[in-house]
Amino acid sequence: MRQTVPNGPKGQKRPVDVIGNAIMVAKIATGEIEEIQEDDGKDPAAKALGAKGGKARAKSLSAADRKAIAEQAAKKRWKKK
Numbered sequence: 379m380r381q382t383v384p385n386g387p388k389g390q391k392r393p394v395d396v397i398g399n400a401i402m403v404a405k406i407a408t409g410e411i412e413e414i415q416e417d418d419g420k421d422p423a424a425k426a427l428g429a430k431g432g433k434a435r436a437k438s439l440s441a442a443d444r445k446a447i448a449e450q451a452a453k454k455r456w457k458k459k
Contacts, residue, residue, distance in 0.1 A: 405411045
């Protein structure tokens with residue numbers, strides 16, 4: 379049986395075995411190698427504004443509005459199929 383190389387959540391290559399993964403983590407922690415961070419293609423300024431948007435919306439809503447939104451989301455999450 380051939381082992382395939384697992385991919386991370388963003389498609390990055392990872393070692394197949396546990397020991398290889400532990401060695402890679404140790405090398406990253408000691409600075410021997412750098413962790414590979416791939417560019418997601420999004421504008422950093424737009425990402426910063428997007429992060430602010432949720433907080434601003436929550437601040438502008440009343441407690442009753444926030445509760446209604448949360449209840450609606452919970453109903454959709456727990457809805458039987």
